[in-house]
Amino acid sequence: MHFKALGGCGEIGANSYYLDVDGTGILLDAGVHPKKYGRESLPMIDALRRKEIHAILISHCHIDHLGALPMILKYFPNPRIFMTAPSFPISMRMLHNTVTVMERIKEEKGITDYPLYTHEEIDMIVPLFQSVQYDSPFRIPSANGHRIYEPEAVFMDAGHILGSAGILIRGKERTIFYTGDTCLHDQTVIKGAVYPEEKVDILILENTLCSSEEAEKKKRGNEVLRLAAEIRKVIERGGSVLIPTFALGRTQEILAILERLRKRKRIPDVPIMVSGMGKVFSKLYDRFALMTRRKDPDLLFKNIETKMLGPKVPFNKTLFKDPCIVVATSGMLNEKTPANILAQVMVEDPRHGIFFVGYLDEDTRGFQLLTAGQGEEVLFDELRPPKLKNCDVRSFRFSAHSHRGEILQVVQELNPKKVILVHGEKGSIGWTAEMIREMDPKIDVIVPEAGTEITL
Numbered sequence: 019m020h021f022k023a024l025g026g027c028g029e030i031g032a033n034s035y036y037l038d039v040d041g042t043g044i045l046l047d048a049g050v051h052p053k054k055y056g057r058e059s060l061p062m063i064d065a066l067r068r069k070e071i072h073a074i075l076i077s078h079c080h081i082d083h084l085g086a087l088p089m090i091l092k093y094f095p096n097p098r099i100f101m102t103a104p105s106f107p108i109s110m111r112m113l114h115n116t117v118t119v120m121e122r123i124k125e126e127k128g129i130t131d132y133p134l135y136t137h138e139e140i141d142m143i144v145p146l147f148q149s150v151q152y153d154s155p156f157r158i159p160s161a162n163g164h165r166i167y168e169p170e171a172v173f174m175d176a177g178h179i180l181g182s183a184g185i186l187i188r189g190k191e192r193t194i195f196y197t198g199d200t201c202l203h204d205q206t207v208i209k210g211a212v213y214p215e216e217k218v219d220i221l222i223l224e225n226t227l228c229s230s231e232e233a234e235k236k237k238r239g240n241e242v243l244r245l246a247a248e249i250r251k252v253i254e255r256g257g258s259v260l261i262p263t264f265a266l267g268r269t270q271e272i273l274a275i276l277e278r279l280r281k282r283k284r285i286p287d288v289p290i291m292v293s294g295m296g297k298v299f300s301k302l303y304d305r306f307a308l309m310t311r312r313k314d315p316d317l318l319f320k321n322i323e324t325k326m327l328g329p330k331v332p333f334n335k336t337l338f339k340d341p342c343i344v345v346a347t348s349g350m351l352n353e354k355t356p357a358n359i360l361a362q363v364m365v366e367d368p369r370h371g372i373f374f375v376g377y378l379d380e381d382t383r384g385f386q387l388l389t390a391g392q393g394e395e396v397l398f399d400e401l402r403p404p405k406l407k408n409c410d411v412r413s414f415r416f417s418a419h420s421h422r423g424e425i426l427q428v429v430q431e432l433n434p435k436k437v438i439l440v441h442g443e444k445g446s447i448g449w450t451a452e453m454i455r456e457m458d459p460k461i462d463v464i465v466p467e468a469g470t471e472i473t474l
């Protein structure tokens with residue numbers, strides 16, 4: 019058995035991991051780096067030279083796990099692509115939207131590599147896709163059908179977003195479990211992750227939040243109450259609230275929280291605006307409401323009254339004439355996104371609030387805004403002058419990832435012989451490595467480097 023990471027080593031981005039399981043070539047995820055542009059954002063496809071890929075298994079449809087798929091298929095035309103049933107329509111939306119974003123960035127930033135693939139190329143790869151049910155084992159077929167041994171795989175609910183899965187692969191003698199992005203605890207809409215009950219020999223483990231002591235301590239219920247109190251203050255002084263989020267997953271969790279608070283009269287009944295992609299994914303959450311594990315299967319987004327942030331809605335001060343709550347992408351305030359543009363409109367007015375609700379990478383515009391002092395200059399876009407931070411900027415913890423205590427709990431319960439640490443900043447990976455070695459010195463902790471093959 020061999021393992022080679024093509025990205026996602028000591029960072030979160032371009033997550034893609036090659037596995038040779040008893041002669042069958044498997045790629046786990048095919049993501050792009052969310053903070054890089056052009057070919058630089060891709061995983062190390064070169065490291066797959068002379069390899070065969072029989073199947074690509076997609077854990078979930080966030081772009082850092084999916085965005086490079088059409089590009090990888092330009093080098094490997096035949097692999098079958100497996101994902102869960104909800105992930106299939108989500109992946110189509112996500113990939114087509116990525117083309118649109120790449121085309122826009124090509125114009126705005128002059129990235130000549132873009133688009134890395136086209137709408138037509140996405141349509142052409144659809145026949146390779148196969149959706150599978152959760153908890154239903156399937157064989158990974160070799161491309162030519164001559165292989166004698168075919169490993170078996172199972173997708174298990176990862177509790178991260180709609181369609182997300184941890185992936186169990188049963189080889190001839192050993193079993194591998196890849197957590198994908200995993201969330202042990204329940205969120206507001208979806209239930210926490212399910213893990214294998216059988217023996218796992220090798221665990222490929224995500225580490226997003228493992229450097230954060232704060233994430234472990236914050237209680238979700240308290241964070242909801244704190245968010246409600248801060249929203250109330252902003253609205254009562256005539257301001258509006260911007261909640262930057264990812265369109266997929268976080269938007270739906272936040273809408274569900276806001277709806278509950280609105281019903282209980284813990285926040286004023288003001289309009290809630292949502293960006294277009296957020297609405298699209300909310301519809302898919304509704305479509306799969308009865309087929310996936312939900313906290314409340316009766317909660318449907320079509321019943322939550324929201325307005326769409328679209329081309330007809332001006333992205334200027336008139337939007338905030340009367341108080342409202344805007345839930346818009348991107349969660350880290352990436353340049354040229356609706357949240358970034360709206361934040362520039364709001365930031366100099368002390369009545370408004372910008373409330374982050376997820377993980378912020380240190381080199382993002384969102385992190386820079388959050389950590390800047392009150393009254394200091396903040397740069398939102400390198401092509402525009404900085405703005406003064408006068409409004410109320412806060413962060414709340416509604417994570418869709420396991421905190422570090424939960425990550426260690428997973429290691430303890432699965433008790434693997436080897437753990438490969440991925441999808442986390444160096445500090446996170448270092449913390450987990452040290453804790454596992456302390457917890458059980460018999461576990462072989464592997465911190466992979468991108469492009470280096472490891473024999474397992």
Ligand SMILES: [Zn+2]
Pocket residue numbers: 078080178199
């Ligand atoms: Zn994710």
Ligand SMILES: [Zn+2]
Pocket residue numbers: 030033080082083199441
């Ligand atoms: Zn991820």
